[in-house]
Amino acid sequence: MAIALSLKVGSIATIAALPVAVAVAWVLARRDFWGKSLLDGLVHLPLVLPPVVTGYALLVLFGRRGVFGAFLADHLGIVFSFRWTGAALAAGVMGFPLMVRAIRLSIEAIDVRIEQAAATLGAPPIWVFATVTLPLALRGIAAGAVLAFAKALGEFGATITFVSNIPGQTQTIPAAIYTYTQTPGGEAGALKLSLVAAAIALGALIISEVSVRRARHGATA
Amino acid sequence: MISVAVKLSRGDFALDVAFEGGGGVTGLFGPSGCGKTTVIRLIAGLERPDAGRIALGERVLVDTAAGIRLAPHRRRIGLVFQDAQLFPHLDVATNLAYGRHFTPKALRRVERRAVIEVLGIGHLLTRRPGTLSGGEKQRVAIGRALLMSPDLLLMDEPLAALDDQRKLEILPFIERLRDEFAIPIVYVSHSVEEVARLASTVVRLDHGRVARIGTPAEVLAPTALVSTTGRFEAISVLTGRVGRLDHDYGVSIVEHPAGRIIVPGLLPTEGAEVRIAVKATEVTLSLGHGDRSSVRTALAGRVVRVDTDHGPFALVTLELAGGDRLHAYATRLAVDDLGLDAGDEVRALVKAVSIDERSVPGLRLVAE
Numbered sequence: 382m383a384i385a386l387s388l389k390v391g392s393i394a395t396i397a398a399l400p401v402a403v404a405v406a407w408v409l410a411r412r413d414f415w416g417k418s419l420l421d422g423l424v425h426l427p428l429v430l431p432p433v434v435t436g437y438a439l440l441v442l443f444g445r446r447g448v449f450g451a452f453l454a455d456h457l458g459i460v461f462s463f464r465w466t467g468a469a470l471a472a473g474v475m476g477f478p479l480m481v482r483a484i485r486l487s488i489e490a491i492d493v494r495i496e497q498a499a500a501t502l503g504a505p506p507i508w509v510f511a512t513v514t515l516p517l518a519l520r521g522i523a524a525g526a527v528l529a530f531a532k533a534l535g536e537f538g539a540t541i542t543f544v545s546n547i548p549g550q551t552q553t554i555p556a557a558i559y560t561y562t563q564t565p566g567g568e569a570g571a572l573k574l575s576l577v578a579a580a581i582a583l584g585a586l587i588i589s590e591v592s593v594r595r596a597r598h599g600a601t602a
Numbered sequence: 603m604i605s606v607a608v609k610l611s612r613g614d615f616a617l618d619v620a621f622e623g624g625g626g627v628t629g630l631f632g633p634s635g636c637g638k639t640t641v642i643r644l645i646a647g648l649e650r651p652d653a654g655r656i657a658l659g660e661r662v663l664v665d666t667a668a669g670i671r672l673a674p675h676r677r678r679i680g681l682v683f684q685d686a687q688l689f690p691h692l693d694v695a696t697n698l699a700y701g702r703h704f705t706p707k708a709l710r711r712v713e714r715r716a717v718i719e720v721l722g723i724g725h726l727l728t729r730r731p732g733t734l735s736g737g738e739k740q741r742v743a744i745g746r747a748l749l750m751s752p753d754l755l756l757m758d759e760p761l762a763a764l765d766d767q768r769k770l771e772i773l774p775f776i777e778r779l780r781d782e783f784a785i786p787i788v789y790v791s792h793s794v795e796e797v798a799r800l801a802s803t804v805v806r807l808d809h810g811r812v813a814r815i816g817t818p819a820e821v822l823a824p825t826a827l828v829s830t831t832g833r834f835e836a837i838s839v840l841t842g843r844v845g846r847l848d849h850d851y852g853v854s855i856v857e858h859p860a861g862r863i864i865v866p867g868l869l870p871t872e873g874a875e876v877r878i879a880v881k882a883t884e885v886t887l888s889l890g891h892g893d894r895s896s897v898r899t900a901l902a903g904r905v906v907r908v909d910t911d912h913g914p915f916a917l918v919t920l921e922l923a924g925g926d927r928l929h930a931y932a933t934r935l936a937v938d939d940l941g942l943d944a945g946d947e948v949r950a951l952v953k954a955v956s957i958d959e960r961s962v963p964g965l966r967l968v969a970e
Contacts (some may be wrong), residue, residue, distance in 0.1 A: 499689070499700065501747075503704025512689075512700075
């Protein structure tokens with residue numbers, strides 16, 4: 382049950398974060414503006430803060446009575462607190478810096494003059510992005526997504542702080558392992574889940590590694 | 603017609619240039635770091651000037667005073683980079699077609715078939731850029747820029763990244779597109795040979811400023827003898843007619859009012875007018891007659907001026923029969939030994955082997 386939930390939370394978190402991450406990565410890689418380092422810092426914040434702090438911040442902002450949480454619940458009917466959606470939000474926020482980082486690096490690796498060539502050929506900026514930047518950054522985007530997915534599966538601190546540890550609702554693999562270790566005779570279950578978690582994480586890392594290597598290969602070819 | 607009058611400063615580099623280019627090829631010439639590429643990027647819209655105006659015919663591309671600045675994709679100006687910059691994820695055919703989508707139907711003057719034929723890239727269409735040679739990439743890049751039917755084609759040192767053999771291979775293609783597609787070209791180069799051969803107008807840049815504008819003969823002539831490094835790129839342009847072709851020896855005889863010029867290689871059309879670039883360091887001046895040297899080209903001329911300073915060099919300017927000016931570098935020692943001065947009648951010996959085939963259109967060296 383925890384495995385299925387974790388996969389669902391991880392997938393949704395990754396898919397939802399991806400377009401935002403691509404946009405932010407592009408802005409950081411290609412634009413100069415006032416407050417750029419502030420945005421950069423903000424993006425990286427979940428990476429350096431204790432996860433519990435991030436979880437608490439999410440609770441304050443997106444909880445039932447949080448600034449955004451109340452608005453979303455009242456107007457759109459989206460509730461995060463103590464739901465799997467909240468777990469997905471926490472996982473997405475925690476994986477976001479890793480995703481942005483990988484994508485930004487792959488965009489920065491593209492020679493600006495290739496994009497400029499497209500512009501002089503008459504392509505509007507959006508078109509340049511869609512036909513040149515995006516395809517050339519695709520492998521970096523894939524690597525970032527896999528990395529974020531793996532991070533989402535392992536996310537514990539922010540999730541448990543934000544949405545607690547409710548079996549079937551917010552109890553992802555790490556939370557379930559934690560519960561097993563707190564229960565007498567739960568060692569077998571903890572071990573089993575740990576092995577599954579390790580297998581999934583390893584698989585994701587291998588996919589990420591392979592896609593990064595192919596991206597480097599493609600860049601030099 | 604392109605008219606440019608822009609100012610820009612970036613750190614310790616300042617650019618302040620104004621020039622106009624007509625049809626045909628306008629050569630932007632000068633040492634590296636003189637601002638050639640920046641001018642090209644300003645015209646393409648990839649760089650914004652601090653102040654100034656750039657117009658293409660009636661169309662204003664930039665006018666800082668009027669607050670006009672067209673985005674690069676609205677300028678309809680083709681740009682060929684030094685290193686092709688093809689789209690690596692698209693095959694050659696798709697690369698070529700890229701700009702065409704954005705060209706309104708009414709403006710599509712350049713025909714795909716003609717471009718592929720002129721550039722000789724028909725056999726490459728299904729290949730990816732990664733599998734092409736440098737010369738092939740550059741031809742595809744030229745084709746890609748041409749196929750958007752640009753109002754102006756900018757070429758930024760398109761041959762600089764290629765070896766001499768590839769340069770010779772591509773120069774005729776550039777001449778054909780100049781002559782067959784009638785698109786004005788701004789051609790950036792630091793090679794005198796290329797500029798002498800292609801350009802009708804040459805703009806010489808130096809330290810971000812226009813040093814000279816004029817025909818290749820005017821602009822590429824030596825400026826001052828003190829520029830010791832510049833002497834190797836100083837040339838004179840002589841205009842003659844293709845006379846006899848000597849197939850046995852693989853040389854062409856060019857008839858010039860001042861004498862016959864031997865050119866290594868075979869020129870395409872007998873009787874056609876031809877411009878020959880002669881390096882000022884490769885001209886020997888002789889006062890006597892009947893010498894048995896290995897130089898077969900001896901042109902009669904009169905010294906119009908001798909420039910010297912306290913350095914080792916002297917620059918001798920001759921007026922040849924027919925009016926062409928020929929410049930020769932000699933040592934100050936030699937000039938004083940011979941007592942050369944304005945008004946002297948001399949013979950100018952030009953080594954045929956020093957004539958660069960890159961500077962003479964259509965010149966074909968016959969192997970073996």
